[in-house]
Amino acid sequence: MKLPTPPLQSFRSLRAFFLLFCLLLTACASFSQPAEVLHMAFTSPSQRYLQEGDRLSQAGRTPEAILAYAKAVQLDGQNITALVKLSNGYANEGRSRLAERYLLRAQALNPTDNNIQETLEKLKSTPSQTAPLPLLRVISNLQGVPTGIVFVVDRIFMALEDGEIAAFDISGTPLWHSILPAAATSAPFVASDLLLIGAQDGSVYALSTKDGTIRWHSATHDAIYATPEVTGNLVLIASNDNSLYAFSLIDGSLQWHFSTQAPLHASPLVYNNIAYFGSTDTHLYAVDTITGKPVWPHGIPTQGAIEDQPLISNGRLFFGSGDGRIYALDPVTGGEYWRYSTPDSVFASPIVANGTIYTASSGQVLSALDALTGQPLWEQDTQTPLRQPPLIIGKMILYVAESDPNLYAVNLADGAPLWNIDTGDWIASSPILAGNLLLLAGKDGAILEYELNP
Helix, strand or coil: CCCCCCCCCCCCCHHHHHHHHHHHHHHCCCCCCCCHHHHHHCCCCCHHHHHHHHHHCCCCCHHHHHHHHHHHHHHHCCHHHHHHHHHHHHHHCCCCHHHHHHHHHHHHCCCCCCHHHHHHHHCCCCCCCCCCCCEEEEEECCCCEEEEEEEEECCCEEEECCCCEEEEECCCCCEEECCCCEEECCCCCCEEEEEEEEHHHCEEEEEEECCCCCCEEEECCCCCCCCEEECCCCEECCCCCCCEEEECCCCEEEEEECCCCCCCCCCEECCCCCCEEECCEEEEEEECCCCCEEEECEEEEEECCCCCCCCCCCCCCEEECCCEEEEECCCCCEEEEEEECCCCCCCCCEEEEECCCEEEECEEEEEEEECCCEEEEEEEECCCCCCCCCCCCCCCEECCCCCCCCCEEEEECCCEEEEEEEEECEECCCCEEEECCEEEECCCCCCEEEEEEC
């Protein structure tokens, strides 16, 4: 008996089934158990990021685990397990305010969970402080990572990485809120009635300090990470496109620009109509602010990228370099008086008081140097790298460290530790004086106000 010829469609169906079977066999061979293939096929993206976070956490890779948990929460805001684990990750890093924020979201989804409630109570409890700086208030209107804050007269201005800009009065009352067309990348700077901010799109934006409206903006060719600097009617902008620009403070028109061989990441210092600034091409430059012409034809070379703002005191120019050294130069000739070595790159601008230069190194050391000779007067080891300039208040030096929630105080005379304050989150920028208050910006977007003389 002759069997009927199968139709063409049947052959195609059998072929498709055979190919699918082969793919499943191949996939199963790459996993320890075939069931894992089916498990992944029916697991949501949020759950997969949660599992990846668990794997990274078990491997001791906490920062990467936090990123995975954060992605799981972003994909599914109802994922209670991811919310709790993200909160735990932040808490373990000393970021208690951020941990509390996510745990509150988990509690709202499951209000009967006693474990969440107990953890919340621990996070909300204020650590015992022995420092003479009581916390007056926390301004927590914004959520995001600050690029910096600035205080002028009675107002606080904050810029966040997502482009949010906000103004508050000293009591924390919101005054206005604005959104830049691009992500903010520099700390803000106030000149006259303008708030100047550098952005990811390569523009510097000038906002009204009264209401946050954009008055003008001017473009460079790459992101601006350095805080704008103002001298007279010029706005000086150090850009990642290798150049220093001078724009009109009035309307943003370009006056001149000066190019180096590599990106600029730090603000210039202006002294006697000369702008001193460093480049990641390892050179320190001096440019006439009126003409834009170089004062030193080829700059002063070091052996590392220069990413801090120089300082001039008593006729000497001081700056740090990525080669780990602090340099003292003649600001006219560029001749070197001395250099001092620290354990690692110097990103923080030096500060000065009473003939002493104080420097912070990413090599985890705070140093006091004789400004005349460069000889060390004292050194204080720190627990984590220092990237922000310290602040002198009376007979104390206050400083903050990288990925550390603490504000530290040491004795100005010998560097001996005095006290530290757990601020509740990592700190985004150097401490700022505001009359009788000390201002700090947390990386969770909060502004903290401490009383200096309660």
